[in-house]
Amino acid sequence: MxxxxxxxxxxxxxxxxxxxxxxxxxxxxxxxxxxxxxxxxQTASGEYTIGDKKYTVDGQVKAKADWRSFAPYLGLxxxxxxxxxxxxxxxxxxxxxxxGS
Numbered sequence: 001m002x003x004x005x006x007x008x009x010x011x012x013x014x015x016x017x018x019x020x021x022x023x024x025x026x027x028x029x030x031x032x033x034x035x036x037x038x039x040x041x042q043t044a045s046g047e048y049t050i051g052d053k054k055y056t057v058d059g060q061v062k063a064k065a066d067w068r069s070f071a072p073y074l075g076l077x078x079x080x081x082x083x084x085x086x087x088x089x090x091x092x093x094x095x096x097x098x099x100g101s
Contacts, residue, residue, distance in 0.1 A: 007033030014077060014093075026075040030097055035066040068100040 012028035040061040048055045055061075075095020 002036065002038035004037075005033065005035045007031075010073065012073065012075075016077075022079060024077040024093075026073070026077055026093055026095060028073040028075075030071040030073055032067050032069055032071045032097075032099060035064070037062075037064045039063070071097045071099045073097050 008030060010028055010030045012026050014024040014026045016022075016024035046057060048057055048061060073095055075093045077091060077093040079089060079091030
């Protein structure tokens with residue numbers, strides 16, 4: 001059985017200019033409230049191997065994964081968000097969040 005919580009909010013600022021042509025650099029911050037928890041259905045005692053480690057368990061195995069609540073963001077974008085000749089523009093952004101371990 002597992003339970004998850006996905007709660008996040010992000011704020012970005014994009015910087016572009018003549019030197020970047022139709023590209024931009026985005027920086028920002030993410031409030032990261034994501035969390036994952038789980039426990040085994042099996043209630044028998046025994047030895048479990050997770051990765052290279054062995055654990056002796058009396059009852060259920062429980063696990064929890066969460067991340068830092070603040071995560072900085074850095075990205076590169078393509079496209080022109082303020083297209084002067086058209087009412088339609090297409091933009092893309094590819095970046096990385098540093099969520100910790």
